[in-house]
Amino acid sequence: MDFLNAIILLLNYIFVPALTYGSQLALGAIFVTLIYGILRFANFATGDMMAFGTMVTILITWYFQSIGISLGVLPTALLAIPFAIIFMIGYMLFIDKFVFRYYRVNKSPPVQLAMVSIGVMFVTQAVVRIIIGPSDRRFFDGERFIIKAGEVKEMTGLNEGLAIKSSQVMTIFITLVLVSILFWFLNKTKTGKSMRAYSDNEDLALLSGIDPKRVVMITWIIAGILATIGGALYGLDKSFKPFTYFNNMLPIFAAAIVGGIGNPFGAFLGGYVIAFSEIFLTYAYKKFFMYVLPASMEPESLVQLLSTDYKFAVSFSILVIVLLYRPNGIFKGKVL
């Protein structure tokens, strides 16, 4: 019985939250990695683009709520996401046309494009804050929990309850579906293959008649989809605050590089690597050992490897170690 308690404890406090957080990071990391692989620059506006997509989702959700449309137990935001995606794709293509295209055509060095993306970051951040304000916003409606801690306790008679939020299940489910479609698209369709070819060797791809404009446009469209869904899922699960989104850019970068930048599958797994290690290393295992070990061996301290204050620092340290030992990431990405 104690053993079951311990497992449920870990599931509740480590596994489910880490899987959710990892999915959110993974979507962002694929976004970063695609832009890096095909457009060849580190996009520092990632976090703020996601914030922008989420903001549009929230605005549309509010509109739907005001005219009385809802999805019942599901949050209204799910209905708003497709519209937000359309808007977001327009935004991405707009930015590409008026900002990034000039440098791409002129074959500017990647550093210059990264600097330009900082300009985009400033502008996007300002627009988001001017439109919706810097404060915390919750836009989740519908049924909050799928499994409630109290019910589990009653049903099984265990000490530990398992609580699963519907936003967590939604996040994991949508991420898996989206990522599967994306990989199918990249690996099986002609357009996806042409994108991979372009990422691998631009000149050869051009020689084989791949249209670079089309590849770039499709990349931005996918980026818009990923940014909106990734941002909206994070906002549904936690809450929407522009500053948090800006900060999330850092673990997202870490995930993309750990997974091998330019490699979408690596970025996907990298998100989970970062999320799990953050939560594993900062969780206090005292209660877990109380269940597993006999009473005489119970630990006195919290058995916490690192204080939760260092949550972000963990992912960055992993990144530094990976950069030191495997500079092209755990799963081979582009050689640096």
Next chain:
Amino acid sequence: MRKHLNVIIAYTIMLGLIVLVGIFQSWNVALSIFNMCLISAVMTMGANIQWGYAGLINFGLMGYAALGGLAAVLISVDPVQEAWVAGGFNILMCLWLIVVMVFAVRFVLKNFEKSKIRTYGIAAIIIAGIVIIRITSEPSIEAIESVNPATTGFLGGLGLPIVFSWIVGAFFAAGLAFIVGKVALGLRADYLAIATLLISEIVIAIIKHEDWLTRGVKNVIGLDRPVPYEVELQTKEWFINLVAKFNSGKLDLMTSIADKQATLNQLVIEGSSVFVKLCYSGLFLIVVVVLLIITQKALYSPWGRMMRAIRDNEEAANAMGKNVVKQHLLIFILGSAIVGIAGAMLVTQDGLFTPGSYRPMRYTFLIWVMVIVGGSGNNFGAILGGFAVWFLWIEAAPIAFFLINLFTAGLADTHAFKIHLIESVPYFRYLMMGMGLLLIMRYRPKGILPEKIEIK
């Protein structure tokens, strides 16, 4: 003379703008903008050395600035005797352990051939070291933090004059830059940017949460000043006379003694804070001028030419027998040290150290905007960038306010849209920075004052 015409014009306009603020807003505001401009100028010089001279991207400026600030605390605060008694010995032991650990790793690195076993051995040494350090330090950290936590709760510093911290801050930042440079300098440009950004976040996390050293988010307030305090100045005879002399024309016009006294008192209070700011300006100007002379000399020395050669063509420089890796590390350390000085100056001016306020937006990206806008590779450009961007950063809100009122003049003051816009005035500065950066990158990619290579 003609060659430097654009520099002179740009600086005249910039100073003219600050003087205009002095005339229309107040001299107090103008001087505080001027002081922050000087500090920003030091930071941009640091970034410019790395980016403009050598082409290295350092997005970790925030971390070095914070370390400089930490130096100001550790130098100027009086030592907390009780805390040292409570846990000082253990902390020193831990420092010693860290040194031992580093030497053990170095020993293994030097004496064993590269292999998997060596890698695991090093990992084992580091993990064991961290565990031992945590076990020894934990009780003493708790003891230190429980010494009078409302006012101290940390070890304090050395109790020396705070100006020394400007040099110590440089050394702190240089030390960090050495470690970061060893780890990350081999990476390609944009990876270096990301890696330095993330490492600086780690540094901030440590400064924020190691309360025994820095008081963490409880902040350190009331640091010593290198300049007189306003309250003391207001009671000094010579200062009152000075203010009276300066404003004699205005005072002579008044007839009643009581009126005269009241006006004089008011003027003394205003004058004291202007005087304090002027003292800071003097100190900061010395730093800026000294650094400018050194960096200009370096830029046009054989060493500067070598750095530019490395920047423009690494392989060729390498083939000519220049040690690119070593020079990169050197310039990374030098630039970071200058940013450390700026960090210490900033904390000195504010008189308080708030680890929570170190955010990449303000201390990394804004400084980079300054470098790019001003003109990378040109020290005068970098300083001008620091001035112009900081000026805009502060004056963005009034400008935005003016523009909003202008464009929504047709709407009533109670209109929801207008109220919303006016409430979000503070965020227009981000918009201006972003637009400024994008426009400069597009139409004047070398900045306002571009780099000029002179062959003398």
